[in-house]
Amino acid sequence: MQNPFTKSYTESELQTFDFMRPIKFFEKLKNKELSRFLPAMHVRKYVKDEVVFFSKDPSQAIYLIKKGQVHLTIDVKDNFEMIMEINRGQAFGENSLLQNTKRIYTAIVSSDExxxxxxxxxxxxEIFESNPKIKAKVMTALAEYYNENNQRLFRSYRESFGFFSLRQMFE
Structure with missing residues (x-):
């Protein structure tokens, strides 16, 4: 028998939770915790080559891809160099989870829509301020994500030794 005090969720809400849970930043959250994000979430449609945000813009939102593809690019001189392709069920703009950050890459829609x-x-x-456990889980996931990125960066550096100086990262 189900606990009468347990919140039940609509089919749509449960589908949203199932969509969010595989995303690194939300994977450790329970339905009750995920439900805190529902009122803040809205869907936005984009078309091919539309810029979601530019490098150096204020980090105003995190984005979850419901449909389509997005290229994350860095500005190298006058060109955009793709560093990663993000697909359905993935997130980008993760530094918006932190306070007072600016975008470190440009996000451009690469699919038709x-x-x-x-x-x-x-x-x-607001969710973090009123729910320290949610903040702790999301921030731990963010730290793990950045740690994995650092490992990839250092491995890439070792494999392409001589193209740039890692020391520049810390200057």
């Missing part, structure tokens, strides 16, 4: 779930920074911060 894309549907992105947008979670604004201010809403995330």
């Amino acid at each position: 894309a549907e992105l779930i947008v979670i604004p920074h201010f809403a995330i911060q």
Whole structure:
């Protein structure tokens, strides 16, 4: 018998939780915790070559790809060099989970169209302020994500030794 005090969720909410849970930043959250994000989430549609955000823009939201593909690029002189392709069920703009950050890459829609779930920074911060456990779980996931990125960066550096100086990262 189900506990009468347990919140039940609609089919749509459960589908949203199933969509969110495989995403690194939300994987350790329970349905009750994920439900805190629902009121803040909205879907935005984009078309091919539309810029979601530019490098150096304020980090105002995290994006979850519901449909389509997005290329994350860095500006190298006057060109955009793709560093990663993000697909359905993945997130980008993760530094919006932190306070007072700017984008470190440009995000451009590469598929004919894309549907992105947008979670604004201010809403995330409100959730974090009122739910320290959610903040701890999401921040731990973010730290793990950045650690994995550092490992890939250092491995790439070792494999292409001589093209740039790692020391420049710390200057």
